[in-house]
Amino acid sequence: MIDMDPSAPFDKRPDLPLLLAVALGPHVTWLPGWITVWCLGLWGFVLLAAHRGYRPPGRALRLILAGAGLAGVGLTYGHLRGMDAGVSMLAVLLGVKPLEITNIRDRMVTLFLAYFLVLSNLLEDTGLGMTLYLAAAVLWSLAVMIRMNHPDLTLVPALKRAGRMLVLAVPLTAALFVLFPRLPGGLFRLPDPAVRVIGFGEVVAPGDVGRLVQSGETAFRAEFEGPPPPFETLYWRGLVLWQYDGRAWRRSPVPGPGAEPIRKEAIHRYTITLEPHHRPWLFGLDRALGPPPGASYAGDHGLVSARDVHNQIRYTLTSALEYRTGPLKGWERRWGLGLPKEGNPRARDLAASWVADGRSPAGMVQAALDYFRNQPFFYTLDPPALGPDGVDDFLFTVRRGYCEHYASAFAFLMRSAGVPARVVVGYLGGERNPSGGYFIVRQADAHAWVEVAVNDEGWMRVDPTAAVAPQRVLRGVEAAVDEAPWRGFWTERRLGWVYPYWLQARWNWDRLGLFWTRTVLDYTYERQRSWLARMGLKTGTLADTMKNLVVGLAILGVTVAALTALIALRRRSPRQDPVREQYDRFARHAARLGPARPPAQGPRDYLSAFSRARPDLAPLARDITDTYIRLRYSPHGQPSDRKRLSRLVRTFGRIRR
Amino acid sequence: MTSRPSFGSFFLRRLPAWLDRRSGRPRVYILPTRPGWLFMLSLAGLLVGAVNYNNNLAFMLTFLLGSVLFVALHQTHGQLAGLSAGPVRAEPVFAGETAWFELALDLGGKERPVVTFRIEGGGETIVNLAPDDRNPVRLPLPATRRGVLRPSAVEFSSTFPLGLFRAWTRIPLAAEGLVYPHPVPGPGLPSAAFSGQGQGASGGRGVDDFKGIRGYIPGDSPKRIAWKASSRGGRMFTKEFEGQAGISPELDFHQVEGTDAEYKLSRLTYLLLQAWASGGSFGLKLPGRVIEPGQGRAHRDRCLEALARFGE
């Protein structure tokens, strides 16, 4: 093992700090800012120290630094459990670790720890981008390791060598990936108190959806089998919110599974690739006709997965765009009319006036929509704050809000008027990727609407936003609001003529990512089972899968070994004359019986050396040597001599002592 | 690190070792290094993470690193597999110097960076072997005592490329490095050392009159070194003085002063070198071995070899 110049305590090359930075990189977006500063500062110091020749700080100082870092993490989070705190602790410690690096072993341990940081990135986000990140991080880490073991090697040859290793590792990686047994869901996933929830929570308060819209993150992608439905019907139904507490709407555990709608038309089948949002609910086009495997179909037709969605998942659904759910059950009617005892008196008065007018339930829906349409309501992402009687403030004074304001107020009015109503949140519309023909639905497409039951036909969708901002429904969120914060820097105004190309590139990239997910990353327990079953392998139990793994790796091993052997033999054989090979066999065996032949000794000289040691075998050895010389050195060799030689060598090979 | 042909190496020796055995090449053993074990431990940790979160990218990272480990095993083994050593030579040295064993290697046309060579009893030498490099590997071995250095084996090892495994192989050596006795200068050239009776007036090395300078030979007294002449070029020169000495001397073991055989051999070495440098002919008489008087470098080397091998 090569140790570096002992007089230089730090490695001058930026290899390892750079690797640590790569491992930390994707975390920077959510890590507390001081941790990023901490890490970059300490690594920068290490590089500076290497070039200036500073001595490494003492053990005590390092311990103090590590302790301070951990304390900082504790103060920031208030606890030290869960993924975020764990990653933060690892980052803080890896910030300190290079300060003590003096030999190659320490450096390698640091490098191994960096892999855990890389792994935690992969848990945050999956997809093609992360796959490339993974490959790049591993490539760089290998180059760093190679350079640790070969300090003279420059970067490019090291990277080349690392790349070659990586390519050679791919077949085995693929085999392990396919054969390693997957489990249905995480087996013993640790509870995480601080998982960063993306998308909707159990409670939706005014302003919540507006906040979601700030994000350009993808919520899911939907690929239709056959032509997609019209844009304005793309209501991706998510949670059904029943309980209203005067401010926010809340989901309730619904008794019993949902019944199939009694009438269903305009049926579509599609597959959704849902990004992890760490909650159990799934989204489907209004209205889904049944749950995907591993999920349940609640009484309010909400789709709920058995587990929180921590990884990208794919499921296929069938939805009917036109449906009738039939008469309401008792609890539905009861829940659909529930209101707080007090609050929002003016709204209650308005609803009471409609009742007094003797309107039918359908007429009351129409009256409410007319109210929104005729009064000066504004659709805005940036509504002012509302007081304790939020619905009253919104309906009669502020009149500015986003979809959840309208939905909330509408549902309140309906319930006050005795019409069962509930708020539904999900997404509306999406971006059609022309490159793949599928829809990209972003958090920015988040939406809230209302379902009411006006007669025995059951729940019907009513979108009060459409009354205020019909363009939101018809053309999407970008058409409805002035600002588009989720676009970030990449707006048409800034990019100018580049914009179409950029858009096209983004679409292609997204499509490639979806393809990658579909073919590789979405390799689940179920897909593994069906895939292996199609290969004729039994997958019933864990033992079966383990057996597959062992057998598969054995097959791979034998294949690789056979290839290696073949290459090795082919590399050796062409130089070897068969006559010479026979003589070598003779010489090898002769070395067991008597003196060995030095590689530079001629056949006659060896014969006399061997005969002196083994006079008993001299005649046979002489016969072999003469035949060999005749074949190899004289012009008189005959084809019969070849047979003779191999016969003699075989005879000789049978001699045991 | 030393070689540990333990049970682990039995499992880790790979198929090409079988080919090597067929072709009469030495076996290459391979075991994980300490970082290698730690790497495997880290892999186990990564796998637990991947299973826990059931994350396919995490699985991919783990399996990729695991496969890289396997590739590294293969490549580290390949560093030494197919490497064969030709004959080993060592130039004779005087005791107290360092003998350099020159090892001609057949690289099999392959580049083999960072290979460590350790000759038995010597230190480690790290070499980057490249196929177009024509230099043989030179391995130092301190020659402390007169005699013949017979290192029984040379050990090659390598941890390249990743340092996760260490492959090693031992190649038995049949090399001999002659170690001549360390020349011990005396107070002049005692005529007693010459059994030849002729007492010439000049021609030998004495102390009386300055005669000229000649090339330096190991063992010359530093007082006699012609520093002025030596400073001009890379070579060292020694001042010569005319004095009493024998002609065509026969250096006789029994005639040299002293009781210790090694000391006597050292003295003989010095006298022999002086006799050679003077250009005259000289012979050597050791118990059990007589070398007739002769001249020239080859003769000198023959005599020195006899001194080195004395008592063998």
Next chain:
Amino acid sequence: MECRYQERFETVVDRISTVVLGKQPQIRLALTCLFAGGHLLIEDIPGIGKTTLASSLARVLGLGFRRVQFTSDLLPGDVLGVSVFEQKTAAFVFHPGPVFTQVLLADEINRATPKTQSALLEAMEERQVTVEGQTRPLPRPFFVIATQNPIEQSGTFPLPDSQMDRFLIRVDLGYPDRASERFLLELGETKSHLMRLETLLEPEEIGAVQAAAARVHAAPALVEYVLNLLEFTRNSPEFQVGLSPRAGLALLAAARTWAFLCGRDHALPEDVQAVLPYVVSHRLRKAKDFRELTADEAASLLARVPLP
């Protein structure tokens, strides 16, 4: 197998060694050199029997023999011959020098000036002499045995490496072994024995032997071996310069002749190994101290090149 000349060759060696005592290996090499059509360089101190070897060779083979003692004042004309104006015929008449013989002993060749040396070496190479524009062929066979004293260096002109290459084989005779020397001392001068040596080979037979030796089969495997040896000297850092292609030809020719004299019609690696030390030692220099190799050192080269 053709082995007509084998006993005869042994007889020649036997006969010569009755005069040159205890030097069978050198006699064999000298004969190999002669039959391979090359020239021989003997490096040794005076009084060791070089002249005796040369003249007994000439006598046994029935060849004409001349000896030239090289000194610093020897002129090219003294070796090659001069044209002298003759009063009687009023014309220049060429008086051939001692080079016009079949076996020429050039004693202490390194004492002559480079001019004289190169005159002789040119004659050796071309087997003809050009004096004053006229070219005269030398008798056949033409075999030069040159000697050098390696010890005495003052007043000598060492042969340049390019000229050393002209000698096929270099040997040193060395002191006779004790038994031979005792024999020598008891018997006295061996010159008288020399006179009694009878001719064993006809001059025209020598040409036939040379032709037959050149036809000895060198199999591809053997040529490969010679190539490996050449390549090794070129790649090894031990040597200042590797062997030249001419050295390769010389090695193969010497090996063929050796094989022929051993009674074989094909050359073996052993034949190459037998002659190699004497064919290459004067053509290689150590990189370390520019010293020429001894035959032993050259032989050690063999151990390092495996047979193909």
